[in-house]
Amino acid sequence: xKNLNYRNKKARALVLAVLAFSFxxxxxxxxxxxxxNEQADSVLQEVKLAKAESAATKVIEKNGLRxxxxxxxxxxxxxxxxMISPKGKVNSGKQTFQFEVEDFDxxxxxxxxxxxxxxxxxKGQHIHFILNNGPYQAQYENEFEAELSQGHNxxxxxxxxxxxxxxxxxxxxxxxxxxxxxxxxxxxxxAPHLIYSRPKGSYKLSExxxxxxxxxxxxxxxxxxGMKVELSIDETIxxxxxxxxxxxxxxxxxxxxFRLRLIDDKGNLVFGPFNDSGVRVVKIxx
Numbered sequence: 001x002k003n004l005n006y007r008n009k010k011a012r013a014l015v016l017a018v019l020a021f022s023f024x025x026x027x028x029x030x031x032x033x034x035x036x037n038e039q040a041d042s043v044l045q046e047v048k049l050a051k052a053e054s055a056a057t058k059v060i061e062k063n064g065l066r067x068x069x070x071x072x073x074x075x076x077x078x079x080x081x082x083m084i085s086p087k088g089k090v091n092s093g094k095q096t097f098q099f100e101v102e103d104f105d106x107x108x109x110x111x112x113x114x115x116x117x118x119x120x121x122x123k124g125q126h127i128h129f130i131l132n133n134g135p136y137q138a139q140y141e142n143e144f145e146a147e148l149s150q151g152h153n154x155x156x157x158x159x160x161x162x163x164x165x166x167x168x169x170x171x172x173x174x175x176x177x178x179x180x181x182x183x184x185x186x187x188x189x190x191a192p193h194l195i196y197s198r199p200k201g202s203y204k205l206s207e208x209x210x211x212x213x214x215x216x217x218x219x220x221x222x223x224x225x226g227m228k229v230e231l232s233i234d235e236t237i238x239x240x241x242x243x244x245x246x247x248x249x250x251x252x253x254x255x256x257x258f259r260l261r262l263i264d265d266k267g268n269l270v271f272g273p274f275n276d277s278g279v280r281v282v283k284i285x286x
Contacts, residue, residue: 045117048113048117052117056069062236066249067246068246069244070244070246073112073114076104076159078103079159079169079171080102080103080172081157081159081174083100083155083176092150093147095145097129097143097145097146100142104159104167106124107126108124108162109124110161117210118163118165119163119164120162121162121164123140125161127139128158130155130216131148132153133195135201148178151179155177156174156175158173158216164198164212165245166245168244175218192219192262193217193220193275194215194216194218194229194260194262195215195218195274196277198214199280201283203282205285211247211249212245212246213231213258214246215243217243220262220270223242224241226264227270228241230260230261230262231259231260232257232260233257252284253286255283256284257279258281258282260276261276262275
């Protein structure tokens with residue numbers, strides 16, 4: 001943990017330096033005040049980062065990448081999500097989905113330091129709506145439309161903080177299958193399932209110092225001697241033995257390949273339709 005201690009000391013030193021500068025060298029000029037404000041903002045970010053890193057439960061460094069296992073920030077212990085419609089048999093095509101949300105405010109920013117440390121949605125908190133383990137749709141209202149097709153339509157919807165970190169509590173998600181048509185085997189909701197969430201899409205290089213890695217785990221527990229999530233970032237592999245948010249540092253501009261696989265204690269893929277996410281391409285732009 002030498003790096004974390006160094007960052008904490010550095011943050012404290014920066015705080016003292018800016019305070020001293022603002023006290024001794026402060027003038028009434030707008031330029032000086034803007035400089036002080038910029039340095040203060042920089043220091044604040046360093047302090048937030050030091051605080052977040054000091055709370056990390058594990059740090060893994062490999063091939064120039066640095067992976068941090070994070071404690072959950074801004075917990076929502078009483079948040080709940082329930083799907084009201086559609087119900088019963090439906091046809092393929094566009095369907096209106098309606099959810100009941102309690103103790104969680106959609107379209108509001110999430111409080112806490114992490115909002116300024118990670119890519120953050122200006123639209124606020126939302127529902128991650130994932131169909132058949134495809135890329136999620138961010139929904140900022142509790143009613144919206146989604147396209148369903150013939151066969152199984154396996155839906156995972158969960159509450160998400162504004163910086164896209166999932167709320168991992170028993171009442172904060174909906175996992176269901178809307179089957180359209182008759183000649184299909186039942187979907188096994190009780191089997192272990194891994195659903196990919198973040199990262200997704202593209203990031204500016206300025207916000208890619210830290211990229212959130214997040215997924216949803218159903219009917220499975222991770223442990224050092226049991227099931228794990230195999231995280232591949234390009235050619236580098238990390239084994240995750242706890243379900244919690246992570247962030248990765250050290251990615252350069254360009255395209256990067258992310259992949260998640262749920263594996264057993266022998267390294268074999270756990271049977272299930274979504275337990276290998278396939279390659280998800282993330283782009284970091286200059």
